[in-house]
Amino acid sequence: MFSVRIQTRPISLATAHDQAHDRCGAEVRFVGKVRNDARGAALECLVLEHFPGVTESEIERIVGLARQRWSLQKASVVHRVGRIAVGEDIVVVETASAHRRDAYEANVFIMDYLKTEAPFWKQECFADGRAHWVEARASDQRAAQRWLAEGRQGAEPTVASAQRRRIGALILAGGEGSRMGYLNKGLQALHGRPLAQHVADGLRPHVDFLAISANHDLAAYESLGATVIADDPAFGVRGPLAGILSALGRFPPGLDAIMVAPCDAPLLPADLVPRLAAALFAPDGPPAVVAATASQTHYSIFMCRPGMLISLIPRMREPSDFSLRGWLRACGCATLQFDDEQAFANVNDLPALQALRA
């Protein structure tokens, strides 16, 4: 039900339209075609080029983002490359869902991102023999950016409040541990359990999926019973944002929120996840809620809507502030006050760990 195909042969709508699942009450099909006019001249055909292997995985990533944001039973993309004559189909995107809004919105989202992120290049060939490469359009960029703005306003589809929210959690353990003499901080023991396990055990009853962002001692983290995700080198050394972005494609589809916590806060309060969720899913709630205590805002402890993570992609591309604080503030996060200062104790160095062990 989820497929990406790139082909040189004409797209057959009959085969592209496979049997949608019985639970689908709505199916949307977008067909992009070659128009016969380009800037007033008579167009004969387009020639489309792609980057084999890379284009497919970029489209799969876009479909994955759509699945995180909308409840879909089907998302299929067929894109043609090579010579495509006037009137022929370039791309067919089909989405299906229980209700029409998910299928409609996901379909537009996939096309908007496909046009700005997937590696395809179009050459226009005219009847008089001229040919030229099509320039990227600012209007396409704006169309894709619109989804970021909606993520900020928290305008994602909301499920009925009676329905339980599905939450995925990510524990950040990817740092170098430089303040612990390069010991792997999350694996230091406190009362017989690694610090990261304290965090994992605290989150697990409240979440549907648990992952740990780590770059060293991966097997030790796996033994804590979580999915371990190392930084994707494509994002370079970008600290926690690279860890979150690397995890983006690994979360299961259909989550309503992402909970992020550091590996070195072993005493987090039991009501952390429920309270952050209540604030996030309040009517007109913010796109992210960050935990705060009287002393400070804890920017590494927050819950956000999955759609907000998409804003990391353009942020990583430009030199900007790669701190969690910078990103969360730019996204318009809210803070939620907790009373128990000690519960947010952060084991930054060995003396802090020894103090907790005592």
Add this chain to the structure above:
Amino acid sequence: MITITYFGSLKLLQPSGAETLSWPGGTTDELLAQLRSRGPEWAEALHPDRVFKLAVNRRLLHVAAPIEDGDEVAILPPVTGG
């Protein structure tokens, strides 16, 4: 040696679409600087203000990265699909 593949309009710079280059080591930024120094049309097409991506060994990059001898580098102009 490294191989460089050019996509889309960047083929106007290198009509065969690919070339090999001896490579003493360095980063993607250093490769781009070297290519830009080939002449005004290269400097223009690969200007830092123009949005484009690089891929090393078929992996899209979002930040500068080292290029090793033997790597396949692809230079991608802004995309125009759909």
